[in-house]
Amino acid sequence: xxxxxxxxxxxxxxxxxxxxxxxxxxxxxxxxxxxxxxxxxxxxxxxxxxxxxxxxxxxxxxxxxxxxxxxxxxxxxxxxxxxxxxxxxxxxxxxxxxxxxxxxxxxxxxxxxxxxxxxxxxxxxxxxxxxxxxxxxxxxxxxxxxxxxxxxxxxxxxxxxxxxxxxxxxxxxxxxxxxxxxxxxxxxxxxxxxxxxxxxxxxxxxxxxxxxxxxxxxxxxxxxxxxxxxxxxxxxxxxxxxxxxxxxxxxxxxxxxxxxxxxxxxxxxxxxxxxxxxxxxxxxxxxxxxxxxxxxxxxxxxxxxxxxxxxxxxxxxxxxxxxxxxxxxxxxxxxxxxxxxxxxxxxxxxxxxxxxxxxxxxxxxx
Amino acid sequence: xxxxxxxxxxxxxxxxxxxxxxxxxxxxxxxxxxxxxxxxxxxxxxxxxxxxxxxxxxxxxxxxxxxxxxxxxxxxxxxxxxxxxxxxxxxxxxxxxxxxxxxxxxxxxxxxxxxxxxxxxxxxxxxxxxxxxxxxxxxxxxxxxxxxxxxxxxxxxxxxxxxxxxxxxxxxxxxxxxxxxxxxxxxxxxxxxxxxxxxxxxxxxxxxxxxxxxxxxxxxxxxxxxxxxxxxxxxxxxxxxxxxxxxxxxxxxxxxxxxxxxxxxxxxxxxxxxxxxxxxxxxxxxxxxxxxxxxxxxxxxxxxxxxxxxxxxxxxxxxxxxxxxxxxxxxxxxxxxxxxxxxxxxxxxxxxxxxxxxxxxxxxxxxxxxxxxxxxxxxxxxxxxxxxxxxxxxxx
Numbered sequence: 001x002x003x004x005x006x007x008x009x010x011x012x013x014x015x016x017x018x019x020x021x022x023x024x025x026x027x028x029x030x031x032x033x034x035x036x037x038x039x040x041x042x043x044x045x046x047x048x049x050x051x052x053x054x055x056x057x058x059x060x061x062x063x064x065x066x067x068x069x070x071x072x073x074x075x076x077x078x079x080x081x082x083x084x085x086x087x088x089x090x091x092x093x094x095x096x097x098x099x100x101x102x103x104x105x106x107x108x109x110x111x112x113x114x115x116x117x118x119x120x121x122x123x124x125x126x127x128x129x130x131x132x133x134x135x136x137x138x139x140x141x142x143x144x145x146x147x148x149x150x151x152x153x154x155x156x157x158x159x160x161x162x163x164x165x166x167x168x169x170x171x172x173x174x175x176x177x178x179x180x181x182x183x184x185x186x187x188x189x190x191x192x193x194x195x196x197x198x199x200x201x202x203x204x205x206x207x208x209x210x211x212x213x214x215x216x217x218x219x220x221x222x223x224x225x226x227x228x229x230x231x232x233x234x235x236x237x238x239x240x241x242x243x244x245x246x247x248x249x250x251x252x253x254x255x256x257x258x259x260x261x262x263x264x265x266x267x268x269x270x271x272x273x274x275x276x277x278x279x280x281x282x283x284x285x286x287x288x289x290x291x292x293x294x295x296x297x298x299x300x301x302x303x304x305x306x307x308x309x310x311x312x313x314x315x316x317x318x319x320x321x322x323x324x325x326x327x328x329x330x331x332x333x334x335x336x337x338x339x340x341x342x343x344x345x346x347x348x349x350x351x352x353x354x355x356x357x358x359x360x361x362x363x364x365x366x
Numbered sequence: 367x368x369x370x371x372x373x374x375x376x377x378x379x380x381x382x383x384x385x386x387x388x389x390x391x392x393x394x395x396x397x398x399x400x401x402x403x404x405x406x407x408x409x410x411x412x413x414x415x416x417x418x419x420x421x422x423x424x425x426x427x428x429x430x431x432x433x434x435x436x437x438x439x440x441x442x443x444x445x446x447x448x449x450x451x452x453x454x455x456x457x458x459x460x461x462x463x464x465x466x467x468x469x470x471x472x473x474x475x476x477x478x479x480x481x482x483x484x485x486x487x488x489x490x491x492x493x494x495x496x497x498x499x500x501x502x503x504x505x506x507x508x509x510x511x512x513x514x515x516x517x518x519x520x521x522x523x524x525x526x527x528x529x530x531x532x533x534x535x536x537x538x539x540x541x542x543x544x545x546x547x548x549x550x551x552x553x554x555x556x557x558x559x560x561x562x563x564x565x566x567x568x569x570x571x572x573x574x575x576x577x578x579x580x581x582x583x584x585x586x587x588x589x590x591x592x593x594x595x596x597x598x599x600x601x602x603x604x605x606x607x608x609x610x611x612x613x614x615x616x617x618x619x620x621x622x623x624x625x626x627x628x629x630x631x632x633x634x635x636x637x638x639x640x641x642x643x644x645x646x647x648x649x650x651x652x653x654x655x656x657x658x659x660x661x662x663x664x665x666x667x668x669x670x671x672x673x674x675x676x677x678x679x680x681x682x683x684x685x686x687x688x689x690x691x692x693x694x695x696x697x698x699x700x701x702x703x704x705x706x707x708x709x710x711x712x713x714x715x716x717x718x719x720x721x722x723x724x725x726x727x728x729x730x731x732x733x734x735x736x737x738x739x740x741x742x743x744x745x746x747x748x749x750x751x752x753x754x755x756x757x758x759x760x761x762x
Contacts, residue, residue, distance in 0.1 A: 026487035033486045040488045190394040194401065204743035205736045206700035212718055213736075216728040220415045221408045301504040308707055315507055322514070335511045339503045346502035 055336070066326055079330040080337045083321050087337070090157020090312055096149065100160050103140045107133065134171055137164075153231040157312035159341065161231075165238060165303040165313065170296050172239035177246025182276065184251055195247070202244035207302050210237045215309045234306050242299050249291040253284035286360065293353035297346050304342075314338055412729060419726070427725045428453070434720055436711045438627050449721050456716035457738060463633055463712060464699040470638035471698060472691075475645025482650050493646065501643040506704050508640055513632035513708040520628075523620055534613055534620055540631060541613035544624035550604035557600035558593070565589040629710035633702065641698045645691060652687035653679070685757050689750060696746050700739060713738060 015021035027037040058074025061081075069076035080087070089097055110129055113119040141164070144150040156164070183195035202210070214237030215230065222228075257280055265275030285292075307316035318334040321327065382388055416423060428450035436443055440458045443451060481493035500508070518537055521527070526536040534541040565588075572583035601608070613623030626634075656679050664674040706715035713735060722731040 026485070029485065036484075036486055037488050040486075040492055043492070044488075188390045188394050191397060194397060200744070200747075201740065204740040206703040206714070206739055208703045208706065208714055209718060209732065209736050209739065212714070212722075213732050216722070217732055220412045220728060223411050224414060224418060297502075301502075304504040304506040305704070307506065308704075315504065315510070319510065331515045332511075335507065335515055339507055339511070342504055342507065343499065343502045347498060350502065 069330075075333050075336070076330050077333065079321075079327050079333050082327075086158060086321070087314060087317055088159050090161055090317060091155040092151060092157070092160070093149075093155070096143070096151060099140045099143070099148065103137045104160070104163070106136065130171055130174070134167070137167075153229050156231065158317050159314045161311065162300075162303050162313045162315075165235065165306065166296070166300045168235045169238045169242045169299045169303070170292075172235070173242035173246045173299075174292075176239065176243035177250050178281065180243060180247035181250035181254060184247065185254055199244045199247050202241050203248070207238075207241055207305050208308060210241045211305060211309050213237065230309070231311060234309060234311060238299070238303070242295070245295050245298070246292070249288050249295055250284065252291060253288035254280065256287050257284050289360065290353040290357040293349055293356070297349050297353075300345060300349070301342065314341065416729075421726045423727070423730070425730055427727055427730070430725075432721070432724075434724070436716060437709070438630065438711055449725065452721050453713075453717050453734065456711060456713035459711050459716070460699075460702055460705075460713040460738075463630060463637070463702045463705065463710070466634055467637040467641065467698050467702060468695050470634065471641035471645055471694070474638055474642030475694075476649055478642060478646035479649025479653070482646060483653060497643045497646050499643075500639050501647070503640075505636060505640045505701055506707060508636040509633055509704055509708060512635050513628065517628040517632050523615065526615070526620075532612060534615070536620075537628065538620065539625045539627040541620045541623050541625050543610040543612045544622075546609045546611050548607040548609065550607040553600045553604050554597050554607070557596040561592045561596040565592055568592075627710075629705070629708050632708055633705050633710050637698055637701060641694055641701070644694050644697070648687050648690035648694065649683075651690070652683040652685075655686045656682045688753060688757075692746055692750050692753075696743050699742055703739075 014024065016025060028034045054074045056074075058072055060069045060072035060074065060076050060078055062068065063078045064082055065078070066076075068078050085094070085097070089100055092100060107129070110125065110133060113125055114122055119125075139145060139148070141156065142151060142153070180195050180199055183191050184199060186192050186195070211234060214233045218233050218236070219227065261279055261283065262275070265279040268275075270278065303313055304315040306313050307319065310316075312320065315338050318338050322331045322334060383392075413423075429448050431445075432447055432449050432452050433445050435445055436452070436455055438459065439455045440462060441451075441455060443455050478493045478496055481489050482497065484490045484493070520535065520537040523534070523536045523538050526534040526541075528534055532543050568583075568588055569585050572585045576582055611622050611624075613620045613625075660678055660682065661674060664678040665671075669677065702712060703714040705712035706719055709715065718731055718735045722728055725731070
């Protein structure tokens, strides 16, 4: 009679918790993964410590002259510190900086309620920001009324100009984009084809040629003697360009609204504009807020192109600071500073749009 | 009596100006008239303004001598060539940088997109950092950075960074050996062409045979053997008709070889890295769009992981990836016009820049430039429509 001999116990399963277990399953699961991980670690070792040293540890932070940086081996942030006012406000008179601060401060204060859930009048507030706030801001920037001294647009510059260009682009392109999107979905053949041609034209050409066109050709188009501002010309170009992209985003929203909504609005006897304004657009625009934010990010990055037609936005003003004979050779610092500002703006907006997308995604199960 | 009542309860025929059809015609006529008037005013103003400034019109300027040199040309060009030639030079330079940029951006994008989905934590984190950093910094800033902060401050030609006595990197660009085709090289090219055509036929035949009989054929190995082996054979038969022209350091600059000028290098690096980040996101979204059930189903059918990827996952992911990819290619092509900021002689820099400034014929020059970009983007969107139709899921 055979004796029952139990199998020897299996070895305990590999550790899957704790640091060792985690790195075993996430970094060293296969030979290939091990090699990749080691390579990546080496890469990080090559890049990150020197970068931190250059940006923080070895950098010069104090002082106001070039000599302060002579000894340091790292970044010379004094260069940025000395010119920070110019980078932010351009050539705006120093005594009037408060006007720019007030304008942007006002925007922040006005925008806060939009993020408060329990605030009821979001739509009205948004409309106020889109319609009246730009007028107030223009008064603050340009002056000339209410005892404010007039500041010419050639003196505007720096980050404030970048924000203005982006702001004008979005505010002007939104209504235009809505009209174009509605036109493209229209049943009237001529209206539809005009809108299609308009949209495809602006989407098909690079922004740079649009800016060239607005700075070279626009003066030719106008009756003789009318001469208007370089900044305004750039704004018109940007707004038209942007409206085509905006139209495509909004068209996506219009297409996403179920047909029943259109039919219900018609059945109630609403006119076209009423059914759009009361039923369709509120839903469609809400759906495409993330898309609008994304086009805004693209627009924000694209505003740097005005450098090429000679306006001094943030990038251009930093670029021209490199030419200062007292501060030659600090271009990397300048670019890193500009890049980090743009990055902070764009990254936070893209995160915001992602969170919105998640939030808005729930209600529309189709 | 009854008839009378019905007549009353029926809605009266709406007034003429309330009928949708009439209204729509009215509004469209209004639009046409408005646009026509707008266009006419612009046309008249432009004519007046041009006359006032003494600028001639028409495309006659294209035959005039240009009288300026261009930094880099793919076709013969010097000061005596015409303005029409500057258009061609600029167009070719734009296409060159766009083509190279698309190649490298696709390479980077696919690598990073796959890396971001890697199970390896550190690799996926690195890819995420790459994507989030470069996507959110304006392209122009990146171009300027590579050009003014990285490539311009490189040492001069005499202090070039030298690799293996063949590659010289200095502020004049990257010099490398250029191939010199000697007599008989045509046979190698012919062999390559034959190999490619043969591969296509073999692939078709193998596919048909597998459909019919289930027998598999090692298409990949055969094709690799053909494409490498046949030209190699021709190369050896003709007595190796290829030599290299090495760059040599002379007193002030390099001579011989071929060069990638720093303007092109900066533009290319910036465009590839920037667009690569967007392509990586497209690739990631495409792969994520294929539901996991597809993988499981393929495994349940007994497909090996490699075949699962090749036959099940990738074809479905491509349906999502390709439209986004083409729109990124289009963006890259349009963005290559930023070349003008660092002086790479692309279409906008040469034609809408120098030529426009010299001739003053803004309308014609800008129209031609825009027409080129429009033609490129319209042909790409036509391709997209065709492609979308071809791969559309045919549902019930």
